[in-house]
Amino acid sequence: MKHQITSRKAYHETMVTIYKLMDKGEDNLKPEELKKLSAMVVAAEKYEDEVLGLKPQKEPETIAEAVELKMFEHKLTQSKLAEKLGLANSKLSEILSGKRKPDVQFLKVLYKVLKIDAGFLLEHA
Numbered sequence: 001m002k003h004q005i006t007s008r009k010a011y012h013e014t015m016v017t018i019y020k021l022m023d024k025g026e027d028n029l030k031p032e033e034l035k036k037l038s039a040m041v042v043a044a045e046k047y048e049d050e051v052l053g054l055k056p057q058k059e060p061e062t063i064a065e066a067v068e069l070k071m072f073e074h075k076l077t078q079s080k081l082a083e084k085l086g087l088a089n090s091k092l093s094e095i096l097s098g099k100r101k102p103d104v105q106f107l108k109v110l111y112k113v114l115k116i117d118a119g120f121l122l123e124h125a
Contacts, residue, residue, distance in 0.1 A: 001035045003043040011047050014040050063110070063124050064096045070114045085109045101125075 005011045021029060021037045029037065049055040060066040071081055078096070082089040086109065094100035102110075107121045 001039045003036075003039040005043050005047040011044065011052075014044050014047075018044065060120075061124075063102055063107075063116075063121060064098065066116050066120065066124075067096060067110065067114070070116065074114075085113055 003014070005014055018037065018040050021033055021040075024033075026034070057069075060069050067081070070076075071078070076084065078092060079089050082092040085092065085106075087106070091100070091106075095102050095106060102125055107125055110116045110121060111118050
């Protein structure tokens with residue numbers, strides 16, 4: 001059983017039906033209702049991810065990923081970021097590419113300017 005959502009109205013109707021089925025309790029659902037619920041949940045999740053943009057973001061696992069996320073959020077190029085941080089573009093490039101380890105000064109400026117969590121920076125330095 002496949003369910004497709006092609007509009008916001010259809011999404012809303014699907015969600016109402018999902019909640020009604022869930023309110024019955026899983027143990028009280030007939031096999032066909034369970035299949036319907038499963039198909040609707042998959043369709044709703046797909047619609048949320050692809051149309052509504054609710055797909056959860058991957059959490060950064062490295063300092064470079066955290067910096068790239070901040071660059072995206074602030075619509076900064078690497079050059080503009082280097083300028084904002086008071087660094088040479090080459091130094092920033094080397095750190096982000098992993099060719100150079102971040103020093104304490106770099107970590108401090110990331111914390112102050114980009115508001116990257118200090119605990120995250122220390123844990124990943």
